[in-house]
Amino acid sequence: MSEPRGSEGQAPHVPVLLAEVLDALAPLAGARILDGTFGAGGYSRALLEAGASVVALDRDPSVMPHAERLSADFPSRFKFVPGTFSSLDELSDGPVDGVVLDIGVSSMQLDQAQRGFSFMQEGPLDMRMSSAGESAADLVNTLDEAELANLLFAFGEERKSRRIASAVVAARATAPISTTTQLARLIEKTIGRKPGDAHPATRSFQALRIAVNGEFEQLVEGLFASERLLAQGGRLAVVTFHSLEDRIVKRFFDPEKGAPTQSRHLPQVVQEAPRWARAGKALKASPAELARNPRSRSATLRAGQRTAAPARTLSYAGLGVPLSRGAA
Ligand SMILES: C[S@@+](CC[C@H](N)C(=O)[O-])C[C@H]1O[C@@H](n2cnc3c(N)ncnc32)[C@H](O)[C@@H]1O
Known part of the structure; x- marks a missing residue:
């Protein structure tokens, strides 16, 4: 895979857990993937090189030069749409086979003092x-x-x-x-x-x-938007960088994890059909990646595959989203 090039004088963003994300999305030639956090386009480029079509979103207008490079290299299979992933189902042109979210700041954002x-x-x-x-x-x-x-x-x-x-x-x-x-x-x-x-x-x-940046709201809304957008068999891969975000993703994939323990004195709650299958354990960077890219140390990947059960209504209950009365 060719590395994304940085803007002048800037180190490029090195995509984290790239092999693991590709493995989780398993993009076949012709698959349609939505990259909700384009950044320098590292994931998008690898997905395009695997033969998929990609619609990419980013809320940061400064990623445009990276998007223009991919548009030039893959004119018929790549499209960039400015916007936030909280409404990714509305920004997508139609159904997709996979969604990837790489939450957090890019190296370009961190490195630009201004x-x-x-x-x-x-x-x-x-x-x-x-x-x-x-x-x-x-x-x-x-x-x-x-x-x-x-x-x-x-x-x-x-x-x-x-x-x-x-x-x-x-x-x-x-x-x-x-x-x-x-x-x-x-x-x-x-x-x-x-x-x-x-x-x-x-x-x-x-x-x-x-x-x-309203990051917790963005994450919760983006997860539920992915659940609405992906048809049965569609895959969602989410990379987070701290435990508060990872807890939300973990509980979203497996609501049982956030549910209070049932009292044996109360009537049994009817179990709903799971919306996600194969939502296994969290993946972390390998020792080789850690040596290459220290930024990968705090990255965690969770992925799941959409079942046929209808999408849930958006709800913050049970996800462990921190509440702050001072939040913007
Ligand atoms: C960690 S970087 C992604 C890097 C990318 N995977 C790559 O390989 O180059 C995160 C990017 O997501 C964008 N972003 C963060 N939150 C977003 C949101 N809610 N909606 C859209 N883009 C967002 C940031 O502006 C940043 O460019």
């Missing part, structure tokens, strides 16, 4: 994948202290969320917090840094990014 995703580089506190709507700076400078603490705790599992929120509110009383490194330094000063641990701003940046 996008504001990385606390390692000085940039505006932005984090909007689509470059529209409320930015991370808007949240940090307007949420009240309790809302901000709830957000950092719920979406970043940050146990020192209250101390961070209090420090943010004190700092912004003097001047708004407007850059990535300003926030990262404030967090480091507030909760300290232990040698060998991840940067103390890691969890807070994750939480803000999730809130800014």
